[in-house]
Amino acid sequence: MxxxxxxxxxxxxxxxxxxxxxxxxxxxxxxxxxxxxxxxxxxxxxxxxxxxxxxxxxxxxxxxxxxxxxxxxxxxxxxxxxxxxxxxxxxxxxxxxxxxxxxxxxxxxxxxxxxxxxxxxQALERCIRIMGQGMAAYQEKESLAGLENLAEMDLYCYHVAGVVGEMLTELFCDYSPEINQHKSTLMKLAVSFGQGLQMTNILKDIWEDRKRGACWLPRDIFLEEGFDLDNLQPGRCAQGFHDGLGTLIGIAKSHLHNAMIYTRLIPSHETGIRRFCLWAIGMAVLTLNKINNKRNFTAGVQVKISRRSVKATVLITSLLASQDWALRKVFSISSRKLPEVQITEL
Structure with missing residues (x-):
């Protein structure tokens, strides 16, 4: 060439x-x-x-x-x-x-x-192979009935986002022997990191997905609250739907907490990689807050974060990128109003 x-x-x-x-x-x-x-x-x-x-x-x-x-x-x-x-x-x-x-x-x-x-x-090839296989398989399952359960949602999120986290981790570890020392832990956290971001997108895009005949919400979470996703209509959602949404917001928050652990395992002097991670986490947390505060939203634009919020996230996380104690504090404060739901320890 x-x-x-x-x-x-x-x-x-x-x-x-x-x-x-x-x-x-x-x-x-x-x-x-x-x-x-x-x-x-x-x-x-x-x-x-x-x-x-x-x-x-x-x-x-x-x-x-x-x-x-x-x-x-x-x-x-x-x-x-x-x-x-x-x-x-x-x-x-x-x-x-x-x-x-x-x-x-x-x-x-x-x-x-x-x-x-x-x-x-090899990292790129593996990611695209798994993502391609997963997306093709899940497109065949597309329906307004939703996914069967949370385990199915986890698997879907892995195919479209978790595997991307693994790929990025492989690239980070190839770049830095210091990062490579934590590879086994980072690879586990990477899947959770990807799921936190993807769940945020799924929740934000509920109504847009439904317009094209798809629903990636888990039926079991809502059935536990007495709501059937078959009855889901914008502007006419029962309390059970809002409660199920709260559970998923809490699960996404827990995955983003793991994403913060992942980011703090990156050496503090690698501020560029940390910023790359932190900006994504920050915008996801802000989006979850918007969804949580307006669970009756009927379009993604209603819970889209403002450019001003994006700029503030970029500024704050950039200033604090190398300070672990400050990052823990910022995440705790910014996510404090979100529901608490424990996920399986990694």
């Missing part, structure tokens, strides 16, 4: 990140230079899988076939051009223009993927 091509691919990666995710375009530059390119690439690979899963114009068979094909593209068994030519014409208006562009330029993203070292590539 020529240096010019590599430079062009790196520039494209930075450019398209701005279009597909403002959040990651903001957080990835906080990372040490040695991690920015590979983690930016990892996000784009995950976004391609998301695009395959989310575009409603694709049939279940097409989704399954394309997800499997992309796994082979990442591993180098299939040319990226073949995948792009197969998927790009099938995309609908449901997929945003930046994602259309991303799919069209999959070869540039994959050239970056294949430029990384063997440990990094």
């Amino acid at each position: 020529s240096d010019i091509t590599t430079l062009d691919d790196a520039r494209y990666q930075e450019f398209i990140l701005q279009g597909v995710s403002r959040t990651f375009a903001l957080t990835i530059p906080q990372l040490p230079p040695a991690l920015r390119a590979v983690i930016g690439n990892a996000y784009l690979l995950c976004r391609i899988v998301d695009t395959v899963e989310d575009d409603s114009a694709l049939t279940l068979e097409q989704t399954r076939e394309l997800a499997g094909m992309f796994t082979e593209v990442v591993s180098g068994s299939i040319e990226a051009e073949i995948f792009a030519q197969a998927l790009y014409p099938l995309l609908s208006e449901h997929t945003i223009p930046a994602e259309h562009d991303l799919i069209k330029n999959t070869p540039a993203v994959i050239r970056m993927t294949h430029s990384f070292n063997s440990v990094q590539r």
Whole structure:
């Protein structure tokens, strides 16, 4: 690969990140230079899988076939051009223009993927394989009835977020021998970290998901409160639904508490990695507070955190990134009004 091509691919990666995710375009530059390119690439690979899963114009068979094909593209068994030519014409208006562009330029993203070292590539390949298999399987289960129980929700969250946490941990450990000393503990906490973020997204997106025929809430949690998800309608939710929502908010909070433990295991001098983690945790806690305060919300926009809140989170966590005692205090204060629900110790 020529240096010019590599430079062009790196520039494209930075450019398209701005279009597909403002959040990651903001957080990835906080990372040490040695991690920015590979983690930016990892996000784009995950976004391609998301695009395959989310575009409603694709049939279940097409989704399954394309997800499997992309796994082979990442591993180098299939040319990226073949995948792009197969998927790009099938995309609908449901997929945003930046994602259309991303799919069209999959070869540039994959050239970056294949430029990384063997440990990094293995981490990316494993993540995309597990994520692709999981998303295809769960799309077949999509319904308004919800998932059977909390264990099913845990498994769903693992396939779409927990495995990403494991991948990031592999990359952090490859980058730093000091971080690698805590690898076994970090790998366990990484799954919980991912679940906390994903549960927050699921709760925020309840009504948007239902509009497209999906519900990722666990039936058992709500049945224990006397509410059947089959009866879920915006603006007409019984107290049992609000109580079940509270339980899930509390579970998400506990996972985010584990995310804070994960972050404090990162050496205090690695403030860039800590900021990368802390900004995600901070925004999730703020979102949970909004949901908790307005459990009768009927659209995600009603519980979306403001830009001012995002800026405050960025400022506070950046200032305190290296101070463990302060991070514990900030998390305790910011999450104090959320329900307390214990999860299994890791």
